[in-house]
Amino acid sequence: MADESSTIDDRGYIPRFADAPVGAVLGGVAAFLSSIGTIWIGLLMLLIVADVLGRNFFNAPITGVAEIAARSVVAIVFLQVSAAILQGRLTRADFLLRRIGRASPGAVNVLEIVFALCGATVLAVLLWASWPKTVEAWVTAEFFGVQGVFTIPTFPFRAITVVGCTVGALACLYRAGQSLRALRGAAE
Amino acid sequence: MTTLAIGFILIAVLVILVLMGMQIAWALLGAGFLGIWLIRDNLDLAFRMLELTAYSGIADYLFATIPLFVLMGLLVSVSNVGRDTFEVAEELLRRVLCGLGVATVAANTVFAAVTGVSIASAAVFTRVAVPEMTRHGYRPAFAAGTVAGSSVLGMLIPPSLLLIVYGVLAEVSIGGMFIAGVIPGIMLALGFVAMLMGLTLVAPGFVFTDPAAARERRTLRDIEPMPLRVMLSKLLPIVVLVFLVLGGLYSGFFTPTEAGGVGAFGALLVALARRSLDRKRLWHVMKQTGAISVSILLLLLAASFYSRMLSVAGLPNAIADLVRSGGFSPVGFMFLYAVIILLMGMILDSTSILLIMVPIAAPIAQSLGIDLIHFGIITVLAVEIGLLTPPFGISVFTVQNTLNDPDVSVEQVFAATLPFVLVMLAVLVIVALVPSTATALL
Amino acid sequence: AAQQTVTVNIGSSHPEANIWVYAMKNTFQPEVDRILAEGNEYKVNWVEAYGGTLYKFTDTREAVMDGIVDVGMVGTVWEGATMPLQNVTYFTPFATSDHKMIIDIFDELTAELPELRDSWTAQNMVHLSSLITDSYDIYATFPVTSLADLQNRKLNAPGTSANWLQQTGATPVDGALTTYYTNIQTGVTEGALSFASGILPTRVYEVAPQLTRVGIGSMYFGGIAANKDFFDGLPEPVQAAFMEAAKATSAAHGQYVEDLANRAITEMQVAGLTITELPDAEKAAWVQNLPNIIEPWLEQTGDAGKVVLKAYFDALRERGVTPLRNWDEGL
Numbered sequence: 001m002a003d004e005s006s007t008i009d010d011r012g013y014i015p016r017f018a019d020a021p022v023g024a025v026l027g028g029v030a031a032f033l034s035s036i037g038t039i040w041i042g043l044l045m046l047l048i049v050a051d052v053l054g055r056n057f058f059n060a061p062i063t064g065v066a067e068i069a070a071r072s073v074v075a076i077v078f079l080q081v082s083a084a085i086l087q088g089r090l091t092r093a094d095f096l097l098r099r100i101g102r103a104s105p106g107a108v109n110v111l112e113i114v115f116a117l118c119g120a121t122v123l124a125v126l127l128w129a130s131w132p133k134t135v136e137a138w139v140t141a142e143f144f145g146v147q148g149v150f151t152i153p154t155f156p157f158r159a160i161t162v163v164g165c166t167v168g169a170l171a172c173l174y175r176a177g178q179s180l181r182a183l184r185g186a187a188e
Numbered sequence: 189m190t191t192l193a194i195g196f197i198l199i200a201v202l203v204i205l206v207l208m209g210m211q212i213a214w215a216l217l218g219a220g221f222l223g224i225w226l227i228r229d230n231l232d233l234a235f236r237m238l239e240l241t242a243y244s245g246i247a248d249y250l251f252a253t254i255p256l257f258v259l260m261g262l263l264v265s266v267s268n269v270g271r272d273t274f275e276v277a278e279e280l281l282r283r284v285l286c287g288l289g290v291a292t293v294a295a296n297t298v299f300a301a302v303t304g305v306s307i308a309s310a311a312v313f314t315r316v317a318v319p320e321m322t323r324h325g326y327r328p329a330f331a332a333g334t335v336a337g338s339s340v341l342g343m344l345i346p347p348s349l350l351l352i353v354y355g356v357l358a359e360v361s362i363g364g365m366f367i368a369g370v371i372p373g374i375m376l377a378l379g380f381v382a383m384l385m386g387l388t389l390v391a392p393g394f395v396f397t398d399p400a401a402a403r404e405r406r407t408l409r410d411i412e413p414m415p416l417r418v419m420l421s422k423l424l425p426i427v428v429l430v431f432l433v434l435g436g437l438y439s440g441f442f443t444p445t446e447a448g449g450v451g452a453f454g455a456l457l458v459a460l461a462r463r464s465l466d467r468k469r470l471w472h473v474m475k476q477t478g479a480i481s482v483s484i485l486l487l488l489l490a491a492s493f494y495s496r497m498l499s500v501a502g503l504p505n506a507i508a509d510l511v512r513s514g515g516f517s518p519v520g521f522m523f524l525y526a527v528i529i530l531l532m533g534m535i536l537d538s539t540s541i542l543l544i545m546v547p548i549a550a551p552i553a554q555s556l557g558i559d560l561i562h563f564g565i566i567t568v569l570a571v572e573i574g575l576l577t578p579p580f581g582i583s584v585f586t587v588q589n590t591l592n593d594p595d596v597s598v599e600q601v602f603a604a605t606l607p608f609v610l611v612m613l614a615v616l617v618i619v620a621l622v623p624s625t626a627t628a629l630l
Numbered sequence: 631a632a633q634q635t636v637t638v639n640i641g642s643s644h645p646e647a648n649i650w651v652y653a654m655k656n657t658f659q660p661e662v663d664r665i666l667a668e669g670n671e672y673k674v675n676w677v678e679a680y681g682g683t684l685y686k687f688t689d690t691r692e693a694v695m696d697g698i699v700d701v702g703m704v705g706t707v708w709e710g711a712t713m714p715l716q717n718v719t720y721f722t723p724f725a726t727s728d729h730k731m732i733i734d735i736f737d738e739l740t741a742e743l744p745e746l747r748d749s750w751t752a753q754n755m756v757h758l759s760s761l762i763t764d765s766y767d768i769y770a771t772f773p774v775t776s777l778a779d780l781q782n783r784k785l786n787a788p789g790t791s792a793n794w795l796q797q798t799g800a801t802p803v804d805g806a807l808t809t810y811y812t813n814i815q816t817g818v819t820e821g822a823l824s825f826a827s828g829i830l831p832t833r834v835y836e837v838a839p840q841l842t843r844v845g846i847g848s849m850y851f852g853g854i855a856a857n858k859d860f861f862d863g864l865p866e867p868v869q870a871a872f873m874e875a876a877k878a879t880s881a882a883h884g885q886y887v888e889d890l891a892n893r894a895i896t897e898m899q900v901a902g903l904t905i906t907e908l909p910d911a912e913k914a915a916w917v918q919n920l921p922n923i924i925e926p927w928l929e930q931t932g933d934a935g936k937v938v939l940k941a942y943f944d945a946l947r948e949r950g951v952t953p954l955r956n957w958d959e960g961l
């Protein structure tokens with residue numbers, strides 16, 4: 001098959017436990033979360049097809065597909081984000097960075113540390129802001145949908161955001177640590 | 189310092205961070221957070237707005253179609269349906285200048301009738317067209333630029349999310365908008381084709397890795413033609429897929445939003461029927477889908493947060509004052525408007541721009557005697573250009589992400605889409621000056 | 631003496647021309663200004679964020695509750711989990727098509743019933759003015775002269791309105807005002823349950839030129855509300871000005887919806903809309919055939935729900951309305 005080079009491989013970002021225990025655990029958790037997100041996409045496809053078939057051939061549409069799909073987008077993002085961070089797949093324009101890298105690899109490492117820390121901060125802020133809403137969703141049994149038509153609790157969705165932010169922030173810190181080590185390694 | 193001044197400083201901060209190479213999502217979220225905090229002088233509020241945006245900013249059925257269209261593209265690619273289709277296209281268009289580029293534009297035009305979102309076109313065609321064009325001697329970055337550039341057709345040829353959003357905001361007939369989009373959409377497609385052919389003549393080095401070999405291939409006379417039977421059998425799967433999606437859409441079996449799910453499922457069936465998927469390979473494709481989607485969706489989330497910061501800064505009101513301030517002629521107003529949208533397109537996503545601009549501009553346009561449907565097509569054309577302009581060009585990011593080829597960098601794809609931007613600008617000017625291009629079919 | 635300036639962030643998820651936003655911009659703001667100008671003591675600096683540039687329609691409650699805006703339009707119709715009491719009208723269809731009466735009733739009930747008032751306070755909001763829809767009817771590609779005409783039809787009926795189609799033989803299909811047009815045009819659905827003032831701006835009548843007056847009724851949609859912390863911190867004269875302006879806003883909202891609905895019907899008829907009246911007997915059969923759709927709502931809302939339902943139906947009858955079905959029976 002064409003372009004095996006561009007495949008996404010767990011082995012690419014999960015180090016062996018003996019080599020880097022923290023990275024291995026973090027990578028394992030991120031891979032697990034992203035697997036759930038992956039399965040979710042497949043289920044979403046099946047749900048939409050089932051709704052289309054049910055509506056057209058059995059006069060039995062599935063209620064709430066639009067709302068479920070909408071909520072799923074957010075869940076999928078936060079389930080996948082930590083793996084994307086560890087794989088270094090977040091979109092960026094790195095042409096200047098590459099030029100700087102040719103002149104001074106150390107400077108790139110410093111920038112990478114700053115960027116990773118910014119990412120960690122953003123996710124930590126989001127975690128901080130999401131926590132009370134998540135607790136509230138649990139306490140008040142908040143749901144979306146319509147009583148008597150369909151209702152789905154929002155707690156799991158809010159919890160996914162919290163978990164995704166936590167692991168994502170740790171993943172950013174881990175990347176910052178890697179760059180720091182590279183910086184020190186170059187200095188020695 | 190006025191809130192607006194803070195807003196402009198934060199635009200500069202964003203651009204600098206992105207140019208320095210910071211992950212664009214972090215730059216948008218960070219600058220947005222800082223902006224809300226400073227402008228409203230309320231840290232707590234910045235927290236709450238970030239939470240609100242993260243929880244519901246992209247919670248939309250429409251965005252759920254992005255992973256599904258990505259999946260569809262990967263499945264078409266992994267089952268070699270894309271390769272077969274492009275082999276036939278290469279055979280048929282061998283003598284045409286930039287044949288596969290033209291094929292990509294044509295394919296995008298057909299697919300534009302299925303999807304309402306440009307990102308979907310970009311996601312579907314990257315894995316299908318770019319490797320095939322590369323295999324036939326095109327520069328990978330040029331191929332990627334072609335896919336990104338022609339993806340904008342998805343928003344101009346109906347169905348189109350942007351035309352719907354505009355129709356709702358300006359209170360004009362959505363059906364009318366759809367009809368008005370057809371001629372400019374075709375102009376755009378033809379403009380792209382002409383541009384690709386011209387470019388191949390004038391600057392073959394921009395198009396091919398080895399221009400001499402490409403020219404030789406094109407003029408070669410004694411290649412054994414592909415037998416018709418082989419050609420038809422290679423085309424069958426794509427014809428079935430297109431028939432399924434287009435037919436289902438236009439006979440009312442499903443909506444454009446649902447087309448993503450149905451299309452992905454159809455592509456899955458085709459892949460299974462061709463025995464090109466085992467369980468391992470399917471899982472692999474699914475994982476890729478997730479990895480590609482998250483980057484795109486995270487960018488959309490971050491952009492919508494950043495645009496909310498600009499709204500807090502009072503940018504919409506400032507723009508309203510600017511366009512109201514001035515005794516503009518209808519044409520002068522349209523050009524000022526288009527320039528503002530082009531500038532916003534550099535840093536914001538399409539829907540946010542429409543939300544900010546249309547409520548301000550549509551009443552003024554109407555008072556100047558500009559037809560609102562004509563005005564809508566100009567709006568959508570200008571907004572679409574933003575999909576391709578740096579530093580925030582979501583179609584370019586989608587292609588680069590989906591391709592995930594370390595040899596093709598973001599700025600290379602931006603450079604390769606530049607000719608497409610120029611064609612769009614030309615079409616924008618023509619449509620602005622000749623209203624009948626939009627209103628003739630109404 | 632110099633006037634003191636109070637900054638008020640006001641906003642909405644919908645544009646200024648929208649029926650639920652129009653009176654905020656065109657009545658509430660100028661009224662507050664006018665009243666305060668009389669006192670010559672305070673003056674409001676309005677910071678406007680209309681049209682969804684700050685938050686989406688799903689977040690109208692949180693936006694006011696969290697102080698993202700100080701005053702905003704809150705669609706309780708989207709808040710079935712946190713503010714279910716306000717949705718009583720959606721679970722008791724075929725009550726009245728008089729939308730001004732619904733505004734009147736809910737302004738009164740929200741002021742008088744602790745259950746309703748406290749449900750705003752519990753969300754850190756102060757209710758200012760009631761918002762409603764005009765009456766829901768069927769806009770479709772076909773006229774409905776009897777219930778049999780609904781058999782095996784697909785109609786856009788999102789959220790609670792899906793309930794109204796139970797036992798009619800029609801299939802409710804999810805959607806929103808923005809999707810009806812393309813849904814009907816491509817045949818995904820054959821019509822929608824909606825109201826004139828919403829159908830006009832989205833031009834759904836172009837593809838669904840048959841209006842059948844069913845009289846499912848006018849619905850309470852939500853309210854204009856102020857953030858409670860913000861409101862409590864306002865000087866007393868400004869608070870009073872808000873409350874007085876809110877009354878004018880309710881009246882203006884009712885009038886705007888009426889004007890728009892009338893204009894909608896005229897304009898749509900010019901554009902080819904045909905109007906059919908569903909016969910009373912069929913209407914009665916429809917509502918009597920509905921299952922007890924208020925049941926899940928009563929389970930969710932408990933005693934408070936019973937109080938609100940009873941008060942709402944009492945208020946209807948006091949105003950001379952005979953609801954087609956006594957949803958409050960047995961309370």
Ligand code: NA
Nearest residue numbers: 300342345347
């Ligand atoms: Na399209």
Ligand code: NA
Nearest residue numbers: 533574577580
């Ligand atoms: Na751009």
